[in-house]
Amino acid sequence: MIARNFAYLQPDTKEQAAAFYQEFAEPFYYGGGSEIITMCRAGDIAPDAVIDLKRIPEANVLRLEGDALVIGGCVPLRAIGDSGLFPLLKLVCGRIADHTNQCRITLGGNLCGTIQYRETALALLLADALVVLFGPGGARAVSIHEAFDERMRLLHGEFVLQARIPAQALFLPYVHVKKTAGEKIDYPLVSLSALACGDGVRVALSGLLPYPFRSRAMEDALSNRSESRERRVQNAIQCLPAMPMADYQGSAEYRQFVLRQTLAAMMEVLNL
Amino acid sequence: MRRIEGKAIIELRVNGEARTVAVRPSDLLLDVLRNQLGLTGAKPGCKNGDCGACTVLMDGWPVKSCLVLAVEAEGHELLTVEGLEGKSPVQAAFVGHGAFQCGYCTPGFVMVCHAMLTHHPGAEELVMEEWLQSNLCRCTSYSEIRDAVRAVANAGKRE
Ligand SMILES: Cc1cc2nc3c(=O)[nH]c(=O)nc-3n(C[C@H](O)[C@H](O)[C@H](O)COP(=O)(O)OP(=O)(O)OC[C@H]3O[C@@H](n4cnc5c(N)ncnc54)[C@H](O)[C@@H]3O)c2cc1C
Ligand code: FES
Ligand code: FES
Numbered sequence: 001m002i003a004r005n006f007a008y009l010q011p012d013t014k015e016q017a018a019a020f021y022q023e024f025a026e027p028f029y030y031g032g033g034s035e036i037i038t039m040c041r042a043g044d045i046a047p048d049a050v051i052d053l054k055r056i057p058e059a060n061v062l063r064l065e066g067d068a069l070v071i072g073g074c075v076p077l078r079a080i081g082d083s084g085l086f087p088l089l090k091l092v093c094g095r096i097a098d099h100t101n102q103c104r105i106t107l108g109g110n111l112c113g114t115i116q117y118r119e120t121a122l123a124l125l126l127a128d129a130l131v132v133l134f135g136p137g138g139a140r141a142v143s144i145h146e147a148f149d150e151r152m153r154l155l156h157g158e159f160v161l162q163a164r165i166p167a168q169a170l171f172l173p174y175v176h177v178k179k180t181a182g183e184k185i186d187y188p189l190v191s192l193s194a195l196a197c198g199d200g201v202r203v204a205l206s207g208l209l210p211y212p213f214r215s216r217a218m219e220d221a222l223s224n225r226s227e228s229r230e231r232r233v234q235n236a237i238q239c240l241p242a243m244p245m246a247d248y249q250g251s252a253e254y255r256q257f258v259l260r261q262t263l264a265a266m267m268e269v270l271n272l
Numbered sequence: 273m274r275r276i277e278g279k280a281i282i283e284l285r286v287n288g289e290a291r292t293v294a295v296r297p298s299d300l301l302l303d304v305l306r307n308q309l310g311l312t313g314a315k316p317g318c319k320n321g322d323c324g325a326c327t328v329l330m331d332g333w334p335v336k337s338c339l340v341l342a343v344e345a346e347g348h349e350l351l352t353v354e355g356l357e358g359k360s361p362v363q364a365a366f367v368g369h370g371a372f373q374c375g376y377c378t379p380g381f382v383m384v385c386h387a388m389l390t391h392h393p394g395a396e397e398l399v400m401e402e403w404l405q406s407n408l409c410r411c412t413s414y415s416e417i418r419d420a421v422r423a424v425a426n427a428g429k430r431e
Contacts, residue, residue: 001303008297008343010274034321034339040298041319050297052344078333100334100384100406101321185405 002040007049014056014134014161021157022136024049029159031074031109034101039114053108058132058161067167068130073108073160077120080107086165088174088193089123095178096120098185108160112152115187118212119178121148122193122204125214127169132162150211172197175266178207179258181249189250190258196270199223203236203266208244208255215239222263222272229272233263274346282346286311287355295342302326302337305352313353313379317408324407327380328352334387334406353379360386361427365420373411381407385421394429395421 007024011017021027028036030050039045053059059074062083069085077093081102084090096119097105110120111131121144124131129144135158144163147153152160173196180186188207195202200223206212217239222232237260244255266272276282276297284291286309293308302319305311305328317325319338326337329351356363362385365371372378381404388395388403395403400421409417 001300002298005278005296005298007275007277008341009276012273016273032339033341033344034336037300037339037341038320050341054344094402097321098324098406099403100324100327100336101339103333104335104339 002037003043004040004046006040006047008052009049010052010055012055014058014139017051017053017056017159018134018136018157020049020051027051029053029108029112031106031112032076032104033109034097034104035109035113035115053159054106056161059108061162064167065164069165069167069170071107071163071165073111073162074106077102077105077107077110086123086127086170088126088172088176088195089120089165091174091176092119092123092191092193095176095191107163111148111160112154116210117187117191117206118151119188119191119206121212122176122191122206122214124148124163124165125204125212126193126195126202127165129166129169130164131160132164133158134161135159145214148212150213169195173270175269177262177265179262187249189255190262192259192262192266194266194270196272199225201266201270201272203263205259208240208259209242210245213241215241222267225272229264229267232272233260233267236263274343276343280343282343284309284342284345284350285348286350287352293342297341297343299342300338301328301335301340301342301345301350304342305337305350311352311354314383315376315379317376317380322408323377324380324384325377327383327407329383329387332387332390334384334403336406351383353382356382356386361424362386362389362421365424366417369416369420369423370413371416371420372409372413377407377409377411377413381409381417385424389421389424389428393425393431395425400425 027049028047030052054074059072061072081090081093175194178191191206204214218236221235244252246252315325317323
């Protein structure tokens, strides 16, 4: 039971959603609701309104449009996976929470949630996706690299309407490995996504630092074929932007050890 | 556009019937099913999305009803374990294979298996593993549950 009640608003259009947001003091956009409900029950948040975005047509799109795959912010992870349109993202979605939760967790919710792993960001960062944001000031399409810096950087009242993934990124050779401390279904100790691109590789990580990130310095180190694989992995680890996290799942040293093994396996699979 | 503030009367389609309930927007589907409609098959376990004891189907897909607002379910088809009326082959297979001990997790498992076998009648091992990992059983009847589901999936493959 949630102790404190709130208003429930279900707009039919993106404009209505943004207008509702401005009516309330503590509104929350609502996707799959899994995090909002859990946090309300625990008393961590107390919204006075939830604005359910799931009836907005553009937020439910999942299709190839011209030279991009368009995924609405309210599309559940299960549907993204079942579509098979972006094999790397399919793998990423298939390892977030469990299958039943994947029927509810939305792309927008995963990107914008408080839970720090936000693993769908990995695939979007690697694919150089665009995100279409909508708010009181209207729509803006921005590069994921601008919109996502440790977390989504949204203007007041903005929500994720869509992600647009360039078609040329969809079928590049890929790897996604999620290592957990124990059970298969858990938050990641290290979650690594990679896309092979030309002679080089793009890598993004979650679970290692308190936010997901893509590192060009690590990519350069891993793509430098004049060095041995072992040396490249070592160099890449030295390029980490910060010390790995230490928590109940594993120490910083252990995370680094797992990263080393995972990067080595990735090099092998992608034949780098 | 829908706007609900305070308490409202809404209509839920549950097990093929229209049921009217008075809810606050913050009421959870699980609580409304159990406390207002007497459908106590879906069980409260963790109430955190982890255990799957509260699983029901919404438009044919499994959802953890502890993580769904009752107001959100309006306009969708809900199916609880009661709605299977004991006629799902999954239920017979659970009995046949002794796939439970205390039975607390059973309705959740049955609903996930029922949905899976509707979407994938001859589900392969990988699909079974993926779907069934959504549910926990404290009595660890896992191998019997697997046998029961496998039996129904194998029958689906032969059809
Ligand atoms: C059991 C369980 C296991 C999990 N495991 C993982 C995991 O392994 N890896 C991982 O990355 N995450 C994991 N998560 C976290 C989950 O992905 C996030 O909690 C996510 O926020 C849930 O998505 P939702 O659509 O249900 O979000 P909601 O609860 O609807 O919203 C979450 C937050 O995002 C905001 N929001 C929602 N949609 C939008 C939008 N379109 N635009 C702007 N803001 C929006 C909301 O205002 C709110 O602040 C897990 C969650 C659960 C319940
Ligand atoms: S009670 Fe809903 S998942 Fe445990
Ligand atoms: S049979 Fe007791 S919890 Fe599963």
